[in-house]
Amino acid sequence: MTSLVIASDMDGTLLNNQRQIPQGFWPVLKQLHSLGAVFAPASGRQLYTLLEQFEPAGFPMSVIAENGTVVYHEGEIVSLCTIEASQAHAVIEAVESQADHIDWGLVLCRADGAFVTRRDEPFLAQCQPYYARMDIVDDLHAYVDDQVVKLAVYSFGDAESIAAPALEAAAPELNVVVSGAHWVDIMNPAANKGKALEALAQALGVAMEDTIAFGDYLNDTELLQSAGMAFAMENAHPQIKAIADALAPSNADEGVVEVLRGVVEKLGA
Structure with a gap:
């Protein structure tokens, strides 16, 4: 049973300044998975790009792609928002x-x-x-x-x-x-990362109060507004910092990984 849904932007958030996923992220991801939490990248990137990037996870990933227009879970698209x-x-x-x-x-x-x-x-x-x-x-x-x-x-x-x-x-x-x-x-105006997080949480039977989001830029606005707990990165746009519940260390300092280690400790307690 899924206990928690975590969504994180990629560029400027999870990725370091070399645009790479920090090596310290993978053991934390596996711990979250074993504790019943779902982690989903929430990015403007393409679905196939994100699936490729997260192959090292070794298990099926949930993905919010194309800035929320595509929501993917367990091998299928569960939400698609198109343009005429x-x-x-x-x-x-x-x-x-x-x-x-x-x-x-x-x-x-x-x-x-x-x-x-x-x-x-x-x-x-x-x-x-x-x-x-x-x-x-x-x-x-x-x-x-x-x-x-x-x-x-x-x-x-x-x-x-x-x-x-x-x-x-x-x-x-x-x-x-x-x-x-x-x-x-x-x-489409009906699409954003926040609505995508809601669609994913609904598909998993998780209440929005049991969601966490990380972001750094303007396209993360709705994502942070919709999440139960919203983290802006230390390097975030001022408007994103203004709507966040808390600040995470910068992407260069692996802030997402640091916060998620604390989440693992709480879930495992």
Whole structure:
């Protein structure tokens, strides 16, 4: 029986400054699993990327992927929140039409994989850590279907001041979320990491008061607001620190691992 659900953002939260899962995390994860707690990465990353990253766990993982649009548990997708095809086409057109004066690129994210048209190495190098299953294609419009969960835009300029305002104007009916210094995610307004945590907890029969969340950036807002106990990282955005119940040490100091060691002690007591 599941006693507790723990959700953690990845970049700037669980991952260290080398974008790696700390080695000290794996024994703690196995202890949590043996005590009936479920740990789920909650990330803007693709489902397949997260499953690959957590293969060392050695047991089936629960995953909140694509900023909450995909919730995965025990080998199947338990929640999927998509974008209408017409909305996806409109965003693609907006990004392509402004590419001459905004240095950015678009990732079309479907439940079964990701697609890009921009082929230069600097752009692809930013995408590859997040999208294990990604194809370079000639026309993104041809890959729009009823499984589009997110449109991710990488801006070589500042996401919050340059890319986000332009995308908000292009997609007024969608949720435009700044998910990093250079990344903006565009999703169905019904989707966020908080609602995804609620869907996962419901699937596991766990009350929201028995959930813990960790985050550092603006796309973690709803995740921390929905969790029973919310930790912001020491390196978090000021707005995230303001809504948290407590602070964890920075990602560079393996703050998530440190807090989870305390959780293991309490569960095992």
